[in-house]
Amino acid sequence: MTIFLAFLLGLSIGLGFVLWQRSRLQRGFRQLNRELSAAEDRASPSASAAQLALTVTQQQRVQHDLQQQRDGYRAVLENAPIGFLRVDDENRLVWCNAQARSLLEIEPSEEADSIRLLLEIVRSYELDQLVEHTRNAQQPCQQDWVFYPVSPDPTKISQQMGYPMRGHGFPLPNHQVGVFLESRxxxxxxxxxxxxxxxxxxxxxxxxxxxxxxxxxxxxxxxxxxxxxxxxxxxxxxxxxxxxxxxxxxxxxxxxxLPQVLSCETLNLPDLIQAAWISLEPLSQKKQLQLDYQGSDHLPVQVDQHRIYRVLINLLDNSIKHSPPWGVVQVKLWSETTNDANPHNADKASCTCADEEWVTLQVIDAGPGFPESDLPFVFERFYKTDPSRAQISDAGIACVVKPDHEEDADQSTGDGQRRSSTGLGLAIVQQIVEAHRGNVNACNYAETGGACLTIHLPRHCTPDA
CATH class of the missing domain: 1.10.287.130 (Signal transduction histidine kinase, dimerisation/phosphotransfer (DHp) domain)
Incomplete structure (x- = not known):
């Protein structure tokens, strides 16, 4: 019993010592924590100030670099050989370079004034229209026009001459628009x-x-x-x-x-296609070719009948010439309505946003087609895809060689016209179609492998002046 009591007494003394040591350590930790907190509070303002100063320095450095980049870009634009101007969301001229001031005849005093409407400074409705179209379409647009400077002296108005100009508009942030100008x-x-x-x-x-x-x-x-x-x-x-x-x-x-002398009249385009094919029957019958027309029998359009007839003759003659015997020449015709003034013209995107009716005409043959590398050049003058027609003689001079099996290139079409292989047929087609505000392009038709010439024409004749 005495031993048990002694054990309990020793255990109590040990536990008490442990608890005392634990309480002592906790008091030390609390004291240390208070001292660290006080030290942190005393050091916090200076650390925050240092961090803020570092951030401000970095921000100033970034701002300085951006300012240098901006000044560099502005210097490049100011000395660029083409004109550049920037217009805000309200069509006010924000800035333009020296070349633009020269092209548009903007006086330095006008640019130095408070921001004004572009149309007040430059009396060019075509330029204002290009800016508006670019902003509405939110895509790059191009427009060609003749610019006529307006002189403040009314006695010199008759002496001022216009000159062709081309503008390239592209959208900028906040509905602003940038325009590059070049004299043509x-x-x-x-x-x-x-x-x-x-x-x-x-x-x-x-x-x-x-x-x-x-x-x-x-x-x-x-x-x-x-x-x-x-x-x-x-x-x-x-x-x-x-x-x-x-x-x-x-x-x-x-x-x-063209296009000033276009004599437009309303006619049924399918009838004109049939008339052109009939006039070429002496050529098509020699190869036993058939016409496969796909489209409406009644599609009225306003065009210059004589000019469009020449276009059809050239296209059908080209297809007959390159089609194999007993083949088929396909002609497809349809109409469409679009809200783009020329939706198929990739070179001159005017981005006009008014509904307009268009007709599309395709002439497709089953011949060898165009070489892919030559497609961008088929509408150039004197272009020919037939390599047998242009060979190099021993003297190194290009000459025309006609194989024994080749028929005469100059044959009668049955209406007094002559079939031509001068390389100017498609150039004439392009000239007439563009005078009607249309466009023509060439490709190879996937199903037949032959040439496919596509024409897009507005149904109403409003040629460009």
């Missing part, structure tokens, strides 16, 4: 010089070629029979050159007169 005066001048040169050469060649042809035709039956083949070849080549000259003259006339 030099390009138009070079184009006019080229056309004038081609027209002058064609005029000079027309008379001697006619004389050579008359002489050759006169000699054809006055020489020995063995030499008549050479005379016939001379007549054929002279006819080919005469056709080339005639096409050059016609293309030059179209470029000078």
């Amino acid at each position: 005066e030099e390009a138009e001048t070079l184009k006019q010089q080229r056309d004038r040169w081609a027209s002058d050469v064609a005029h000079e060649l027309k008379t001697p070629l006619t004389s050579i042809r008359l002489v050759a035709e006169t000699l054809e039956y006055r020489v020995e029979p063995g030499l008549r083949g050479w005379i016939q070849r001379l007549v054929n080549e002279t006819t080919r050159l005469s056709t080339l000259v005639q096409d050059l003259l016609e293309l030059s006339h179209l470029e000078r007169s």
Whole structure:
């Protein structure tokens, strides 16, 4: 019993000592915690100030870098060889570079004034329209127009000349719009010089070629029979050159007169297609070709009948020429309504947002089609895809070679016209279609592998001035 009591006494003393040590440690921890908290409170303002100062320094450095980048970009734009201007969400001119001031004839005092409407500073409704279309479409837009500067002196209005200009608009944040401007005066001048040169050469060649042809035709039956083949070849080549000259003259006339001389009238386009095919029947029957027309029998359009008939003749003739015997030439026609002034024109996106009716015409053959690398060039002058027509002689000079099995390229179409392989047919097509505010493009048709020429025309004739 005595041993048990002694054990309990020792255990109580040990537990008491442990509890005392624990209480002592807790008091020490609490004291240390109070001291650390006080030290942290005393150090907090200085640490926050240091951190804030560091943040401000970094922010200033970032702002300085952004300012340098902005000044660099602005210096580039200011000295750029093309014009640039920025318009805010209310069509007010915010800033423009030196080239834009020169192109639009903006006085430095006008730009230095408070922000004003673009139309007040530059009296160009086409430029204002481009800005509005770009903002509404929220995509890059392009527009060509002739800019006529407005002089403050009324006595000089008649002396001011307009010059062609092209604008590229692109959307900016906060409904602002940026516009790049370039003068097309030099390009138009070079184009006019080229056309004038081609027209002058064609005029000079027309008379001697006619004389050579008359002489050759006169000699054809006055020489020995063995030499008549050479005379016939001379007549054929002279006819080919005469056709080339005639096409050059016609293309030059179209470029000078269209679209101002378009004589639009309402007609049924399917009937015109049938008339064009009938006029080419002498050619199609030689190959036993059939016309597969897919579309409505009644689709009235307002077009220049003579010009569109020439377009159909050139397209159908091209398909007949490259179609294999006993083949089919497909013609598809349909109409559509769109809210884009020219939805199929990728080169000149005017982004007009008014509903308009369009017709689409496709002429498809089953021939070899266009080489993929040549598709961007098929509407250029003198373009030909047939490699057998342009071979290099031993002297290194490109010459026309006609295989023995090839038929004459200049054949009658049955209505007095001549079938031409001058490489100008599609260029004439493009010129006429664009005068009607339409466009034409070429591709290879997946089902037949042949060429597919697609024309888009507005149903109502409102040609560009």
